[in-house]
Amino acid sequence: MNEKQNGKQKEALVKELYEKYPYPARKNITKEGAIYFARWAADSFDSDATYWKGKEVLELGCGTGELDCGLALSGARVIAVDFSSSSIKNAKALAKRLGADGKVTFLCKNILELNGDEFGKKFDAVIALGSLHHTIDAKKGFEIACANLKNEGIIVIGLYNKYARFRHRLKRFLLWSFCGADIEKRILFGEKHFGKNIKAGKAWLADKYGQVHESYHSVSEIKEWFKENGIEFVSSKPKLKIARIGEIKWLLKKKGAFFVMTGIKSATKYLFTAD
Ligand SMILES: C[S@@+](CC[C@H](N)C(=O)[O-])C[C@H]1O[C@@H](n2cnc3c(N)ncnc32)[C@H](O)[C@@H]1O
DSSP states (O other): OOTTOOHHHHHHHHHHHHHHSOSOOOTTOOHHHHHHHHHHHHHTTTOOGGGGTTOEEEEESOTTOHHHHHHHHTTOEEEEEESOHHHHHHHHHHHHHHTOTTTEEEEEOOGGGOOTTTTSSOEEEEEEESOGGGSSOHHHHHHHHHHTEEEEEEEEEEEEBTTTTHHHHHHHHHHHHHHTTOHHHHHHHHHHHTOOOGGGOHHHHIIIIIOOOOOOBOHHHHHHHHHHTTEEEEEEESOOSSTTHHHHHHHHTTOOSEEEEEEEEOHHHHHHHHO
16 A cells, blocks of 8 residues: 555545544534634635624535534534544534534535535535545545535635645655554554644544545645636635745745635636636
């Protein structure tokens, strides 16, 4: 097994990891804590948590559901999808504990097996934070996200950056060299040699070091995806002026290894580019 292993095997290992270590599995999260994530997501397009009131939202790769509960508590109706059944179980329990369960539906599904008519409706916002780069085809995942978006709807995607995650990519080279695809070995090796954020717990270590598959993307590449799918670029987080130079600055300043890009589905542009 190596970094280039075939898709289905990789996908099975990604699923195994999150079945065993649901992520982020934040302990003792409160309503205010969950709403913080909803505010953080809205901030990626320079808005605030009030934006979500009355909105229909789809989250792809929801993990343990903290953001979805925050969106629901901010007034959105949410459908959240993840293929880890243990994450979905935790997410449902969290929604019940926070009193958000009436407004959020958690579904155990593979993002790449969804289609644009999956839910019988389109959404005001589709969010995929930290999930598409763990699928075996991030671009296809993005196209599925766009297919579920209403015209004038907002898309928010968070991905690993090709340049700014360079330091971590070096660590992954060592993980592959010494531990191969053995999830437990990778976690122990990562904890021993690189792990600093021990307080964040095992789920964090598993996500960071146990993970066998992640893809990397640049701002220019995502802008290209946006164009191809009729999405107008709105904002990036962190902000940057010039792609590539800005991303190398992110690397030097140790930020942007995980970056968020936001766009709006433009009805006119979509029609214009259709043929
Ligand atoms: C790093 S976690 C991110 C969780 C959450 N969005 C967050 O930001 O904390 C990635 C999640 O994507 C899910 N995932 C990865 N590939 C998937 C796929 N093909 N279909 C559905 N979920 C997937 C994993 O199960 C995991 O819960």
